[in-house]
Amino acid sequence: MMKNDTTIYVNNTQxxxxxxxxxxxxxxxxxxxxxxxxxxxxxxVGWKAVAKHRDIFKGNIVTCVxxxxxx
Numbered sequence: 001m002m003k004n005d006t007t008i009y010v011n012n013t014q015x016x017x018x019x020x021x022x023x024x025x026x027x028x029x030x031x032x033x034x035x036x037x038x039x040x041x042x043x044x045v046g047w048k049a050v051a052k053h054r055d056i057f058k059g060n061i062v063t064c065v066x067x068x069x070x071x
Contacts, residue, residue: 023039023042024039024042024043024046026042053069056069057070
């Protein structure tokens, strides 16, 4: 893996450069460049799950019920 000398900050906190990380419950490696489709599929599945309950989240339903659906 080629070392990148670029330092990235978010809210004055330096982002750590790692070789692997957990995203949506699955471990990914920064060395494997062929993971884009896999990550995009997991993001799409997540948004579809949220969209199924759109009426509940945007409707005039009490917050405690929205929390239960979310959890």
